[in-house]
Amino acid sequence: MLYLTVKEAAEKWGLGTRIVTLYCTENKIEGVIKRGNLWLIPEHAQRPADKRRREQPAPQPSLSEDLAHLLAATAGTMPHDNPDTVLDTVNEERMRLQYEGEIAYLRGDFSTTMACFQRTRGDNAARLRACPVTIAATISLGDYPAYTEIEAYLEKCAEVHKGSGAAAIAEQALATAAVSIIAPNMVPGWLKEGDFSALAPQARPNALYLRAKYFYCLHKYDAMLSVAQTALTLSAQPQGFTTTDIYLRMTCAVACHCLGRDDEARHWLLKAMKLALPHSFITPFAEAVTALGGLMEQCLEREYPAFRDAVLTQWKRTWKNWISFHNQFTKDNITLMLTLREYHLALLVAQRVPYAKIAEQHCISVGRLKNIMLEVYEKLYISGREELAKYII
Template sequence: MEYRGAQETASAWEVSTRLVQRLCAEGRVDGARKVGGSWVIPLSTQKPADLRLAKDRDAGHCPEDVPASASLDKADDTPLAILGAAVPPAVQPGADALAGLMPLMNSAFVPGACGEAIESIEDLEAREIARAEYYYFSGRAEEAARASSAFLSHPDLATRLSAHLIYAYANLSLGNINSARFALAELRLSLHTDASSSPQSRIAEAFVTYAASVLLHLPAPDDMPPAETFFSLLPPGLRAFALYMHAHRLYLEGDYSRSLGLVEAALLMMPSDYPIPEIYLHLVAVMDHMSLRQTDAARTHLLAAWALARPDGLIEAFGEHHGLLGGMLESVIKKDWPEDFKRIIDITYRFSAGWRRIHNPVAEETVADNLTTTEFAVSMLAARDWTNQEIGAHLGVSANTVKSCLASSFRKLGISRRRDLQQYMLR
């Protein structure tokens, strides 16, 4: 079946693009669906016959035979959450709950064209969510938190869930732990919504709840549906990110080979370039290969992730995963891209500080918070039985430098043996 966008459809029907978008949202256009935040309409779909109410709404007034309440809609493109309007949503959570979730993550684009991908999203609110995603994935936490906060009370489920996910992780980096906890709690509560909600809505809720637990290395809620019941129903970009999360969970369980196999299969099956989930998939592959002491393969995946990320500055994931990458950033990125490396390390310090304040109390673990990023990377390798010589060769420093680094870590942690490092490290 052939499709066309809302703007092209509006031209063919001789109406406004906004009217077409509203008709689609109200379920009055046969076969219309959302892809990456934009409506697409089958080429064969005819213009609905009953356009009078929609036209009057678009003009900002009600026809005489329609109750005034029918026209309750915002007069401009300001989100209802900002206006504080307690107006029932015009669009109930339904078939488009998945297509509208994390629209940038779910967008295919050529590396370097992230901005164009955002601007091509026709739905105005989905475009703003995508912009908030871009702020987050490019390490601009303050802008991400500000942009997503406008949609925390939005009536549309996909918009609201996306906003809470972005807001939660952005506030980790900003040190606003109460704000992060609030958003994470809202995501978990989403699983307890009305059981009569649509299957697509339940899948969207499960996806963000899974993200809220796996990325913090915390157990999933007891009422979380099994992954195999919803992964296959996600659109391509979200499915790829869900597979990353599942591979990350397998990594945490120590099942490195299975995690790696899942990543390789996911990358092979990608229908086109979805840079954001692919970056995360490559990074978990680095984690797996380093755990298996396969440094050459780890380097290959790191460079693949870097090739996807650098053109658009999508460096947040590298900062998030620094401690799990086995010194690979120091080995590969630091030498050739020193300024980018500095930005990544800045992200690492900010993100990991907030991450530990959420993770440590819940998991009842004590991941070290007083080591430099280099000390942490060296200590992670030492805790995995790498010798000083092996660590030095990997990082391009002398064995004596490694020894001094470990001595500093031991002093800060109050330990005297390598085997005591593990209790302060990430898994």
């Protein structure tokens, strides 16, 4: 057998001679022998474990990595026959909370959606993942204070993680409020341009839905329909459906109605109803009653009369909440909801400066000024100068 000296073993193991000598003295090296003052160490002896050396903890994934993992894990479809069984397919609480919050929202149980969000406290990835549906719940409840807390959290995330996937998801969640409150100027630039490169693939169907809603805010209904149809084609999964799948069909229905193509609108609306109403998912329809005029009531009465009262009752309740939320949101964000030119003109109108004088100052006709103000009133969901003064002065 070949032996190494203490010095040779120390060099081999990358240790000091003193520590190797100590190992020999304490008989921690198998097969070591002593000849006089000389320690002889078997050539194939293993370096003893150093209890003083602590293993380094495994590196923790970044927020963007953790969020991408969670998005992938919660992007699965709900079975057509029984969507609730999806809750039995997840083995982590954070994943279950996401599905539970979405299903509760679809059934109009917004308080449960909010409760699921509260249970994500301390888990930033789960919290970011749950923000879009929770923001929708705050709007349906008219709970503006709860929204402002979420808004502050998302703005901080977007700033701290700027340029990352996590920041893009935070901005996407904020866009949920912007398109819901008809504030297209507040939509992030990448969503306006359709550049989803910073998003995980699983987040892109919802981003396409928000982009379609952005076009709705701009009254670009052809573009709205095109984006929604494209998103449906890309996300089609015959084994089940997602919340976004329902909303994309509703988006197609609204776009067709706005384009005067009510037969197509009815087709898309019935497809959404067939997917959702058998499971008491009434929220997407309650949200669209106003946008579809009488078409919603017609389809419910003819095809799903058992759900007519539930949908319309929820619409009456949440529409008032939407108005309340919209008014508070507008007061806080009016300079973002209007262009700079619109804001300057609106301020003068609210101050009761005569239209002729405002038109002369801004080198436009009185007719053009009136058209601009009609667009302002439409954006703010108000009817005239008196209401405008409440927001802008």
